[in-house]
Amino acid sequence: MTPVLIMLVEDNDDHAELITDALNNTIVANRVLRFVNAESALEYLMGEKAHAAPEEYPLPGVILLDVKLPGMDGLRMLRKIRKNKRTRRVPVVILTTSKREDEIARGYELGANSYIVKPVKFEEFRAKIIDLKMYWVLTSELPNSVQESVEG
Amino acid sequence: MRSQALTVMLIEDNDDHAELVSAALAVNDLVGNVVRFADAEAGLGYLFGETQSANRQDYPLPDLILLDLMLPGMSGIEMLKVVKQRAETKSVPVIVLTTSSQDSKISEAYELGANSYIAKPVGHQDFVIKLAELNMFWSVTAELPPTTNRQSNPSP
Numbered sequence: 001m002t003p004v005l006i007m008l009v010e011d012n013d014d015h016a017e018l019i020t021d022a023l024n025n026t027i028v029a030n031r032v033l034r035f036v037n038a039e040s041a042l043e044y045l046m047g048e049k050a051h052a053a054p055e056e057y058p059l060p061g062v063i064l065l066d067v068k069l070p071g072m073d074g075l076r077m078l079r080k081i082r083k084n085k086r087t088r089r090v091p092v093v094i095l096t097t098s099k100r101e102d103e104i105a106r107g108y109e110l111g112a113n114s115y116i117v118k119p120v121k122f123e124e125f126r127a128k129i130i131d132l133k134m135y136w137v138l139t140s141e142l143p144n145s146v147q148e149s150v151e152g
Numbered sequence: 153m154r155s156q157a158l159t160v161m162l163i164e165d166n167d168d169h170a171e172l173v174s175a176a177l178a179v180n181d182l183v184g185n186v187v188r189f190a191d192a193e194a195g196l197g198y199l200f201g202e203t204q205s206a207n208r209q210d211y212p213l214p215d216l217i218l219l220d221l222m223l224p225g226m227s228g229i230e231m232l233k234v235v236k237q238r239a240e241t242k243s244v245p246v247i248v249l250t251t252s253s254q255d256s257k258i259s260e261a262y263e264l265g266a267n268s269y270i271a272k273p274v275g276h277q278d279f280v281i282k283l284a285e286l287n288m289f290w291s292v293t294a295e296l297p298p299t300t301n302r303q304s305n306p307s308p
Contacts, residue, residue: 089262101298108243108297113267115295128293135289139282141269143262144255 004137007060008034009041009077010095011069015118015125019064019095022129030137033060038069038077045087046080059090061142064132067096067103075103075110082111089143093132157184158291161214163195163231164188164249165223169272169279173218173249176283182291187214192223192231199241213299214244216290219266221250221257229260236265243297247286 006023010016020032035041041063044050050057063081067074074094081087091113096103099117107115116132119125136142160183164170170188177183189195195217198204204211217235221228228248235241245267250257253271261269270286273279290296 089259091262091268099295104295105243105297108245111265114245114289115297116293117295131289131293134285135268135293139270139285139289141253141258141271143259 003030004061004142005031005033005058006137007041007044007063008032009036009038009063009069009074010034010066011036012066015066015095018122018125019129022126023133025130025133030133036070038072038074042072042077042080046084059087061090062136063090063092065092065094067094067098067107075107078107078110078112091136091142093136158182158215158296159185159187159212161195161198161217162186162188163190163192163218163223163228164220165190166220169220172276172279173283176280176287177291179284179287180291183287185212190224192226192228195231196226196234199235200238213240215296215299217241217244217246218249218286219246221248221252221261229264232261232264232266244299245290245296247290249286 008016008019010019016034016036020034023030023032033044035044044057045059065074065077069077074096078092078094081090081092092111093114093116094107094112095116095118096107097118104115116128119128160177162170162173164173170190174186174188177186187198189198198211199213219228219232223231228250232246232248235244235246242265246265248261248266248269249272250270251272258269270282273282
């Protein structure tokens with residue numbers, strides 16, 4: 001099993017720590033790249049440096065994206081990811097504390113691959129992240145990120 | 153906890169695989185209804201046919217679509233395109249479930265809006281394990297979009 005590069009866009013330090021820890025709980029240690037806002041994550045994905053040296057800025061296998069962020073919110077970032085040729089195939093899993101149906105519908109409409117509501121209880125939150133990893137890293141196939149920058 | 157059991161559409165021409173998938177989805181009570189079709193044409197008929205569209209009580213839109221790519225007649229990729237273009241079904245998560253694990257196929261499927269891609273393993277036991285995880289993630293861990301027929305207050 002190859003470790004997967006996971007981009008985490010999350011402003012809450014406690015949540016980020018819990019998520020990173022849960023993602024690394026088993027045999028496969030994944031590399032987690034954390035950003036505290038959408039602007040810096042987009043800079044990594046499509047900024048000038050990313051264009052000039054794509055090998056130093058590898059595309060993540062999957063993006064975990066919090067909705068409520070300071071500045072640009074997660075759904076606006078999702079829209080940009082889907083519009084950009086380099087990033088539009090990268091699976092995005094939205095993380096949110098809200099269970100509002102209209103927000104969930106909007107996220108899927110904008111091209112979110114999946115949607116996770118963060119439970120309030122620590123153990124439940126951790127269990128969801130471990131299952132998220134089981135599914136996205138160990139069960140599903142992710143688009144090959146290497147070839148993306150070469151095409152179109 | 154969801155108030156209503158999920159409806160899953162399965163497009164799969166292989167009877168053995170269809171049986172394995174149905175068994176995996178039946179392990180908890182979250183999936184109430186598996187609507188299976190052996191080809192894409194019949195699946196699209198269920199989603200967009202006149203009779204079916206007029207009677208969503210009896211033909212509920214699925215909460216999730218599991219889609220084989222290698223099908224007789226219209227391919228799964230063609231069906232995926234239609235599902236992701238039509239407003240009624242655009243948001244319904246589509247999980248590709250196929251034997252191919254070619255990079256180009258995987259990229260194409262994600263590019264066309266597939267929500268996820270699962271390669272069917274050759275070994276029976278491995279396949280059963282993957283299906284159990286698929287069921288766990290989508291019916292327990294993830295939130296699915298509200299389908300029109302499940303919404304109590306349809307948004308304008």
